[in-house]
Amino acid sequence: MNPFITPVMLGQVIISGLLAGSLYAMVALGLGLIFGVMRVLNIAHGPLLMLGAYVTFWLFSTVGLNPYLSLLVSMPLLYLLGMLLQRFLVRRVVDAPELSSLLLTFGVSIALVNVAQLAFTSDLRAVEYLTGSFVLGPFAFSKSRVIACAIAIAITVSAFLFLQKTRLGKAIRAVSQSREVAQVCGINVGRIHMIAFGLASALAAAGGSLVAVMVAIQPEMGQVYTFKSFLVIVLGGAGNYPGALLGGLLLGLIEQVSSLFLTTQVNEAVAYILLVLVLLVRPTGLLGGRAS
Amino acid sequence: MRRLGLAALAALAVVALALYPLEGTGYGVRVMLQLFMWIALAQSWNLISGLTGYVSFGHVAFYGMGAYSTAIVIVRLGWPWLPAALLGGAMAMVLALVIGWPCLRLKGPYFAIAMLGLNEVLRVAASYFEGLTGGGLGLSLPTLHASVPIYYAMGLTAAGVTLLTYVILTSRFGLRLMTIREDEVAAEAMGIDTHRYKLYAFLLSAVAPGIVGGLSARDQGYIEPISVFPLLMTITMIVMVLFGGKGTIWGPVLGAVLLFTFQELVWARFIYLHQLLFGAIIVTVVLLMPRGILGVLQQKYNLPRTI
Amino acid sequence: MPPILEVTNLTKRFGGVTAVNRVSLSLDAGRIYGLIGPNGSGKTTLFNCITGLVRRDAGEVRFKRRRIDGLKPHQVFHHGIGRTFQVIRVFPELTALENLMVVTTGDHARACRRAGELLRFVKIESLAGEYAGNLSYGQQKLLEFIRVLMTDPELILLDEPAAGVNRTLLNELLDAVRALRDRGKTILLVEHDMKVVMGLCETVFVLDHGEKLAEGPPGVIQSDERVIEAYFGR
Numbered sequence: 001m002n003p004f005i006t007p008v009m010l011g012q013v014i015i016s017g018l019l020a021g022s023l024y025a026m027v028a029l030g031l032g033l034i035f036g037v038m039r040v041l042n043i044a045h046g047p048l049l050m051l052g053a054y055v056t057f058w059l060f061s062t063v064g065l066n067p068y069l070s071l072l073v074s075m076p077l078l079y080l081l082g083m084l085l086q087r088f089l090v091r092r093v094v095d096a097p098e099l100s101s102l103l104l105t106f107g108v109s110i111a112l113v114n115v116a117q118l119a120f121t122s123d124l125r126a127v128e129y130l131t132g133s134f135v136l137g138p139f140a141f142s143k144s145r146v147i148a149c150a151i152a153i154a155i156t157v158s159a160f161l162f163l164q165k166t167r168l169g170k171a172i173r174a175v176s177q178s179r180e181v182a183q184v185c186g187i188n189v190g191r192i193h194m195i196a197f198g199l200a201s202a203l204a205a206a207g208g209s210l211v212a213v214m215v216a217i218q219p220e221m222g223q224v225y226t227f228k229s230f231l232v233i234v235l236g237g238a239g240n241y242p243g244a245l246l247g248g249l250l251l252g253l254i255e256q257v258s259s260l261f262l263t264t265q266v267n268e269a270v271a272y273i274l275l276v277l278v279l280l281v282r283p284t285g286l287l288g289g290r291a292s
Numbered sequence: 293m294r295r296l297g298l299a300a301l302a303a304l305a306v307v308a309l310a311l312y313p314l315e316g317t318g319y320g321v322r323v324m325l326q327l328f329m330w331i332a333l334a335q336s337w338n339l340i341s342g343l344t345g346y347v348s349f350g351h352v353a354f355y356g357m358g359a360y361s362t363a364i365v366i367v368r369l370g371w372p373w374l375p376a377a378l379l380g381g382a383m384a385m386v387l388a389l390v391i392g393w394p395c396l397r398l399k400g401p402y403f404a405i406a407m408l409g410l411n412e413v414l415r416v417a418a419s420y421f422e423g424l425t426g427g428g429l430g431l432s433l434p435t436l437h438a439s440v441p442i443y444y445a446m447g448l449t450a451a452g453v454t455l456l457t458y459v460i461l462t463s464r465f466g467l468r469l470m471t472i473r474e475d476e477v478a479a480e481a482m483g484i485d486t487h488r489y490k491l492y493a494f495l496l497s498a499v500a501p502g503i504v505g506g507l508s509a510r511d512q513g514y515i516e517p518i519s520v521f522p523l524l525m526t527i528t529m530i531v532m533v534l535f536g537g538k539g540t541i542w543g544p545v546l547g548a549v550l551l552f553t554f555q556e557l558v559w560a561r562f563i564y565l566h567q568l569l570f571g572a573i574i575v576t577v578v579l580l581m582p583r584g585i586l587g588v589l590q591q592k593y594n595l596p597r598t599i
Numbered sequence: 600m601p602p603i604l605e606v607t608n609l610t611k612r613f614g615g616v617t618a619v620n621r622v623s624l625s626l627d628a629g630r631i632y633g634l635i636g637p638n639g640s641g642k643t644t645l646f647n648c649i650t651g652l653v654r655r656d657a658g659e660v661r662f663k664r665r666r667i668d669g670l671k672p673h674q675v676f677h678h679g680i681g682r683t684f685q686v687i688r689v690f691p692e693l694t695a696l697e698n699l700m701v702v703t704t705g706d707h708a709r710a711c712r713r714a715g716e717l718l719r720f721v722k723i724e725s726l727a728g729e730y731a732g733n734l735s736y737g738q739q740k741l742l743e744f745i746r747v748l749m750t751d752p753e754l755i756l757l758d759e760p761a762a763g764v765n766r767t768l769l770n771e772l773l774d775a776v777r778a779l780r781d782r783g784k785t786i787l788l789v790e791h792d793m794k795v796v797m798g799l800c801e802t803v804f805v806l807d808h809g810e811k812l813a814e815g816p817p818g819v820i821q822s823d824e825r826v827i828e829a830y831f832g833r
Contacts, residue, residue: 098401111571269416272409474690483676
């Protein structure tokens with residue numbers, strides 16, 4: 001609780017909220033892509049982010065690679081892993097009831113966490129790269145967060161342009177609107193599913209590489225991002241890709257602003273209560289998405 | 293004749309289980325007690341999700357609610373453990389009413405996410421209300437050696453839910469619950485008040501988890517938020533039901549026995565690979581036998597649903 | 600005799616599209632009515648509004664003088680309106696008999712008897728114990744039809760009963776519908792097969808783009824210029 005909230009503090013949290021929100025938006029866009037295209041809620045999304053963080057950590061600690069350059073490794077690697085997951089596992093539950101896909105991706109999720117534990121142990125790891133803050137008037141921003149935000153925005157915008165403008169992107173959106181129609185139009189739906197899962201995993205990896213510089217890395221760091229991404233796509237409306245962006249920013253803002261009033265612990269619950277409330281009041285998302 | 297044989301076998305099993313604590317070791321009794329707990333949990337999840345198809349992805353919330361209610365009245369009010377555990381069941385039912393009334397309107401994955409989220413809310417609430425729950429430090433219950441009576445209470449709960457499942461599955465009430473799973477819109481159009489039926493099933497599915505939550509809190513003597521609200525526990529009950537055969541009577545029991553035995557015998561040896569193995573089991577069950585053991589047998593030999 | 604069903608200025612919009620636009624109909628008891636119109640003219644939406652599956656935006660629905668708009672589908676059903684669906688919606692993992700049994704509550708033995716009668720009525724009594732999902736298309740169609748009759752509703756809405764049904768089965772179905780009418784039931788059916796509509800219905804409503812275009816006996820409707828235009832274009 002903080003009874004003394006000054007305008008400067010408020011400004012600071014709003015900016016911090018937007019910085020964090022841009023990352024959420026990017027990561028959640030991936031989850032939303034999978035949900036939109038094949039109605040699968042991927043619980044392994046967070047653990048894929050965790051793998052991305054470990055790629056960055058590993059490259060940084062072994063060959064001293066710049067963490068931001070490691071995006072160029074983590075994203076393609078996870079793109080590949082995502083394609084493989086889709087090809088061999090998720091493909092087989094796309095048309096099954098939601099229970100199958102939830103369980104399957106949960107199974108993948110704990111297996112990935114275990115693999116990370118075996119490879120890197122459960123110790124907390126850190127990439128000590130960019131510390132310190134930019135100071136602008138009364139406000140201070142941690143350098144790593146500002147850069148992460150900038151990169152996240154760049155990646156999100158590219159992903160978005162890709163979906164809007166390119167042939168492949170249009171095909172992906174076509175499949176998420178109606179698989180039958182897309183099929184009739186000669187789109188190879190299986191291939192689109194693989195690409196979508198790959199892209200989504202790459203977006204998670206980007207999130208992982210960026211947060212690697214900011215937070216402690218450990219095998220179970222991912223789960224919370226799965227939940228947050230759920231929340232973002234619920235806020236934005238399932239299957240509504242611009243909605244995911246706004247939902248991400250909104251989540252960042254809400255979390256930061258409520259942190260002025262609430263303890264960290266309760267703050268965690270705010271996101272979940274919000275999730276349930278939004279589902280109950282507007283199941284199609286605040287910005288309106290496709291009805292279930 | 294076959295029916296008689298089965299009944300005799302069942303009676304024999306019941307007698308053996310009832311006499312077990314007289315001969316068994318303390319460790320053995322504790323293990324069996326946990327098995328009963330898993331049977332009760334799996335069977336309860338089957339009642340809501342196996343029958344209506346609504347995936348309760350936070351079912352452990354009722355277990356946690358029962359555990360906390362029981363522990364609180366034992367520690368703060370000095371209640372004996374049996375009424376305390378029964379209160380746990382009642383509180384879980386109240387929680388189910390509060391959650392179910394609004395949330396059972398949500399469809400498909402949205403209901404699953406909401407349940408997942410609510411379980412997290414409860415976990416946070418358990419750490420927040422420190423005066424009542426002891427917060428993150430948890431609650432320690434006064435020492436009491438009651439494993440044997442708790443063994444019986446747990447066994448009775450497991451048997452009770454199984455009996456309840458039998459009664460429901462052989463009634464028109466149960467058939468109506470299944471119409472929700474089969475085609476909710478058609479069920480509504482055929483005059484079935486689906487929301488009310490879902491809520492009934494949800495309430496019934498919350499009682500036993502509440503009671504066993506209370507019993508295991510008493511048995512373990514200590515609870516904390518992360519130990520009674522883990523997502524992994526929800527997943528474990530689901531996998532047990534899926535493995536045994538969802539929507540059947542004995543499927544959840546079979547699944548619980550097999551998975552629990554496997555856990556006790558095999559996992560203990562591979563502690564570092566625990567999650568990887570469990571993940572592999574989940575993936576295998578989902579991909580290779582989504583109908584479960586009894587579901588496959590049922591289809592193959594055209595058995596009734598009431599196996 | 601007041602009309603059994605009275606729909607007044609019923610309107611339903613989906614986003615910017617007005618699926619049903621100020622439609623009014625009035626049905627008298629003991630008659631067979633047809634509802635026709637090109638694809639997308641709002642027939643099924645009108646059914647869904649009457650039965651409560653879709654919430655109307657404006658207008659009134661009265662059944663035996665009582666307002667039923669705004670009620671839930673199961674409540675509408677208990678007022679005495681039964682319906683079938685365009686795409687078959689039996690409960691596949693319930694047996695044929697169970698599909699019927701779930702419709703009623705109350706006395707078990709009586710429900711069983713009723714179900715047996717109905718299964719014999721459409722001659723599928725030998726399939727009572729079979730899972731509905733294993734029945735043929737035609738058998739499922741019959742099952743869905745008799746499922747509506749379990750509670751003996753006064754108004755029965757049939758959404759394309761003839762679609763995908765072979766001649767023999769169709770004739771049985773049509774006879775059954777006439778038999779129901781003779782027992783005082785009211786039937787409203789959506790149908791594309793004009794032969795069925797013309798041979799069965801006493802009054803036909805025509806919908807086009809969500810609006811009621813015409814209403815009258817089949818013979819008159821058939822030669823109505825506006826109807827021909829709606830179906831075949833200018």
